[in-house]
Amino acid sequence: MTHSIKRGVSLYSFQEEYFLRKLTLEDCIAVSVGFGALGIETIAEQMMPGFPDLSDDFYRRWDAWREQYGFQPTAHDMFAELKLYPDRARPTGELVEDLKKDIDHTARLGATVIRILAATPAEVVELAAPYARDKGVRLATEVHAPRRFSSDWFASHFEVAERVGPDVVGICPDLGIFVKRLPKVLWERSLRDGADSDFVKRVVDVYDSGEDTSTLQDEAERLNLGPLEQDIALQATRFIWEEPRQLLDYMPYIHHVHAKFYEIDDSGEEYSIPYQEIISVLKEGGYDGYLSSEYEGNRHIQDAFEVDSVEQVRRHQEMLTRLLADED
Known part of the structure; x- marks a missing residue:
């Protein structure tokens, strides 16, 4: 099936190596481009010290990197500072002004999308939309687990998108809402930590069969199981x-x-998320944006293995390349 879907990388994927100073911001860009992923999604709070008050020198370096590596800035991930005041909600007007700073930054990077944090109030998105339109930036609220399309939360945000128009306001689905099997890296970590193997199997079986997981914590309590079992039930x-x-x-x-993934195994597949099925739907629907690799398996393996986010992203990009080339 002919399509215009493009490959990219969220630099959030490399948080482990960036934190340990194994990779710089420029290194993260170079690695991604080396995999043929020319769409670069950035996390300013994580990798651009001083944000939102970045210097002209920083933006000049950014422009030079764009020219050197030939990438396209795709999205800036914003974070709403909702809890600056411990005793009251933060005023809506302040949140709007903060979002305008994110919009300015996104435009200056040359990107056209802001990933709106799911916790951002819908009214903040609507009030900032005219400013975003003027700057040529689209506001895409992330649809992230455990929030569902059928939720009141989604309805409130989608109502704003319908009122304002999809040219400015929309959504950013995170593929973590399509977890068909409980991530293996999650329950393997639980077993390494010493959780009861029979109960872990019970949790996995309940999730993978599509049953209601909300009763698992009560079940662990009835069985007089400890915090490890309570934790896997909660997760x-x-x-x-x-x-x-x-x-x-x-x-x-x-x-x-957000092309979320937890682990690409030696066979080149994602255990938890049925990528072929999802990409077929995106092709059918005419999606023409980026699939932005977002690796989140690192936190589940740090106890026993050296994290190699670069290898994981490489494998993920190979999988995307194969699936995007497949005829449906």
């Missing part, structure tokens, strides 16, 4: 499986996709 409630064909209902509003 299972934070993953969800949505039917990928639901994406077809929102295609005009999908401005960016």
